[in-house]
Amino acid sequence: MALDPTYGYTLPMLRQVGAPPPPDDFAEFWTGLYERARLVDPAPVARPSGPDGALRDVEFTSLDGIRVGGWLSLPADGRVERGLVVGHGYGGRAAPDAAIPVERAAVLYLCSRGMPARGRVPGIPDTAREHVLHGIAARDTYVHGGCAADVWCAVSALCRLVPQAAARVDYLAGSFGGGIGALAVPWDERIRSACLVVPSFGNHPLRLTLPCTGSGEAVRRYARDHPEVRGVLSYFDAATAATFLRVPTHVGLALADPAVPPPGQFAVYNALAGPRERFLLTAGHTEYAGKADEARALLAAQHDFLTSEHDR
Incomplete structure (x- = not known):
């Protein structure tokens, strides 16, 4: 049977999808992980990637x-007023994106x-279906915790490489990166706002019912054979994390999506604090057409959001 990318949800139904309650020590787990990441010396290195020096390879x-x-x-003229991860x-x-929604930004x-191409690490699978299961048997080994830490360390690296960027740092990502952003942003006071697009990992109990x-x-499929993993996933639910996300957040939400079911996306948006x-x-x-x-x-909407008065 063909997959219905709406999963039978209308917009009014999507607006009602909620977030699972957090485990009792959810915030403690995430603040502890964040504190460990903040102790990391990012030791960033940047090398020219093009003849004009505006783009650099970084690690x-x-x-x-x-x-x-x-x-x-x-920026081509070197004037940096903000940072964007x-x-x-x-x-x-x-490669870098062709366009970003803000000007005068140092963008990491x-x-x-x-993940390809510059995140490959020995021992961590680089394909989605294997990466998403890496270390999933325990909350302290699940790769998504490390991916959230990569966001925090990226902020540290950006501010070290371009001190002017520390005046204001925002986060932008979609799909996998949107879900990881929902997990990471609530705990990092340096991140002033976020733009998430079709965010993944929202409402795992519901997602586990949706092919x-x-x-x-x-x-x-893994949870079907290992039901105990539900306890681990409860710590990595983007919708649950969104209940702790208090900075202004813009979310692009798909009404139909075969890869990231819309109910999970809306669960993240609906839960934002x-x-x-x-x-x-x-x-x-x-x-699709259009x-x-x-x-x-x-x-354009992200630009307006990131430059609006409420987000200063």
């Missing part, structure tokens, strides 16, 4: 001594641990 140390990399982009989807990142394009074409399918704005997308993780126009409109 830095994250939690557990893992070196990850990416790219650092600087940009994550990626579960395919990894092969992060490659999370294990999909994304990484969630590997988790759903701070100021929030949404942008509705026709679909996610698929081609997709390019929607992408441009989303970029």
